[in-house]
Amino acid sequence: MIAIENLCKSYGKLKVLQQVSVSFGTGKVVSIIGPNGTGKTTMIKCILGMALPDSGDIKMNGASVLKQHAYRSQIGYMPQIGRYPENMKIRQVIEMVKDIRKDVKAIDEELVGLYGLEQMYDKRMGALSGGTKQKVSAALAFMFNPQVLILDEPTAGLDPISSEILKSKILKEKKNGKLILITSHIMSEVEEVADEVMCMMDGKLKFHETIAAIKKHTHEERLGRAIAKIMNEED
Amino acid sequence: MNKIIKYVLYDIIRNKIVLAYTVFLLVLSIGLFNLGGNPEKAVLSLLNLVLLTVPLISIVFATTHFYNSYEFMELLVAQPINRKKIFLSEYYGVAFSLSAAFLLGVGVPVLLFGASLTGLYLVLTGVFITFIFVAMAFLASVITRDKAKGIGVALLLWFYFALIYDGIVLFILHYFSDYPLEYASLALTALNPIDLGRINVLLNLDVSALMGYTGALYKSIFGSIWGISLSFGLMLLWVLFPVLSSKRIFSKRDL
Numbered sequence: 480m481i482a483i484e485n486l487c488k489s490y491g492k493l494k495v496l497q498q499v500s501v502s503f504g505t506g507k508v509v510s511i512i513g514p515n516g517t518g519k520t521t522m523i524k525c526i527l528g529m530a531l532p533d534s535g536d537i538k539m540n541g542a543s544v545l546k547q548h549a550y551r552s553q554i555g556y557m558p559q560i561g562r563y564p565e566n567m568k569i570r571q572v573i574e575m576v577k578d579i580r581k582d583v584k585a586i587d588e589e590l591v592g593l594y595g596l597e598q599m600y601d602k603r604m605g606a607l608s609g610g611t612k613q614k615v616s617a618a619l620a621f622m623f624n625p626q627v628l629i630l631d632e633p634t635a636g637l638d639p640i641s642s643e644i645l646k647s648k649i650l651k652e653k654k655n656g657k658l659i660l661i662t663s664h665i666m667s668e669v670e671e672v673a674d675e676v677m678c679m680m681d682g683k684l685k686f687h688e689t690i691a692a693i694k695k696h697t698h699e700e701r702l703g704r705a706i707a708k709i710m711n712e713e714d
Numbered sequence: 715m716n717k718i719i720k721y722v723l724y725d726i727i728r729n730k731i732v733l734a735y736t737v738f739l740l741v742l743s744i745g746l747f748n749l750g751g752n753p754e755k756a757v758l759s760l761l762n763l764v765l766l767t768v769p770l771i772s773i774v775f776a777t778t779h780f781y782n783s784y785e786f787m788e789l790l791v792a793q794p795i796n797r798k799k800i801f802l803s804e805y806y807g808v809a810f811s812l813s814a815a816f817l818l819g820v821g822v823p824v825l826l827f828g829a830s831l832t833g834l835y836l837v838l839t840g841v842f843i844t845f846i847f848v849a850m851a852f853l854a855s856v857i858t859r860d861k862a863k864g865i866g867v868a869l870l871l872w873f874y875f876a877l878i879y880d881g882i883v884l885f886i887l888h889y890f891s892d893y894p895l896e897y898a899s900l901a902l903t904a905l906n907p908i909d910l911g912r913i914n915v916l917l918n919l920d921v922s923a924l925m926g927y928t929g930a931l932y933k934s935i936f937g938s939i940w941g942i943s944l945s946f947g948l949m950l951l952w953v954l955f956p957v958l959s960s961k962r963i964f965s966k967r968d969l
Contacts, residue, residue: 490968529791530968552794562785564725572789575721579793 722807739819
């Protein structure tokens with residue numbers, strides 16, 4: 480579904496991504512993990528065309544996405560920190576995006592309902608708490624039935640109930656054959672929803688394996704320990 | 715693209731600044747037309763005020779608007795929309811709304827009190843100046859990510875074109891006054907859109923007779939249809955250059 484080939488990106492002297500090559504298939508939940516500042520968000524931004532890579536290629540269904548924009552109709556993106564026009568109301572933001580994406584007929588408003596966003600439709604985006612903004616971001620990401628969902632630390636600001644709602648939604652969409660990329664630091668959560676783990680370190684791909692395989696060759700029951708073991712082995 | 719322009723306009727209209735700008739221009743022009751009695755004099759005073767305030771307000775408003783729309787643009791960039799379209803929609807949205815304010819605030823009074831060819835040139839010049847300075851503001855905003863720096867660059871641009879440039883021209887004219895400078899000063903005029911606009915309007919007024927030999931040369935060049943189209947053509951270049959270069963920078967940078 481998505482193939483990244485030799486992706487390099489630097490901000491000035493800082494090399495954020497170095498020769499990252501990885502590919503993701505459909506119907507999977509892939510968790511992208513790694514220490515802070517290892518280029519997880521940068522990689523996501525490259526896939527979305529928000530950051531432009533220095534070299535390398537990103538392909539979606541075989542076609543390069545660089546300098547393209549139409550492919551983004553197949554991606555639902557939930558940013559780490561959702562930033563919205565402060566003086567727009569929730570209703571206006573949602574209706575604007577719907578208006579722009581008018582070509583999509585099947586609109587999925589399950590999360591809008593589950594999060595009770597309709598009751599808050601007349602609140603200004605600037606007055607919302609971080610968690611509520613996250614809920615709006617999540618609702619927008621899932622709204623247009625995209626083939627790929629990219630969720631950047633989706634549960635970081637959500638309360639436990641809302642996190643559960645999101646997790647069950649993720650699993651539901653996985654069953655519908657979608658590719659879901661999630662960055663996360665919470666290992667228990669990764670273990671719960673993900674099939675594969677992609678680990679990045681200092682801008683490089685460390686490993687990309689299924690959770691079962693990781694557990695098997697480290698002889699650990701818990702994913703957190705297994706990952707820690709791999710990290711320590713290298714040092 | 716029209717959809718995005720619609721949302722940009724919607725955002726600007728709710729912001730009361732453009733409304734205040736319209737009222738300010740309206741009061742200014744009606745006041746000037748009712749003060750002197752001679753409409754030609756009023757157009758001249760209006761010209762001087764317009765050439766000072768319109769660039770300033772256009773450039774400051776457009777710069778702050780650009781930085782304040784960052785979230786809006788971020789939201790749109792994740793959607794299947796071309797980045798260039800997002801940028802141009804922002805540009806058209808700001809330029810159209812400020813031009814509309816100008817047309818209402820200056821165009822309508824000119825039409826009511828001093829409808830003439832000179833008045834038409836004044837209005838046309840004002841609209842061009844608006845488009846040019848909004849374009850410069852966008853160029854200043856895409857160059858730097860820092861809002862304070864962006865506004866600083868924008869103000870500096872205004873300062874340069876509205877005040878410093880004339881000083882430089884005077885200095886050159888004075889220093890090289892032994893040489894024939896008619897064509898050189900003509901070229902210098904083309905390098906500043908505000909001067910270009912001023913000359914456009916001035917040469918259609920009687921005062922141009924007071925401008926000596928250079929004025930006569932200007933009159934012979936700018937007085938003709940050919941000259942007028944040349945100067946408006948130059949102003950169009952002044953719009954296109956910053957718009958196209960800032961669009962290029964915007965579509966090639968990280969958000």
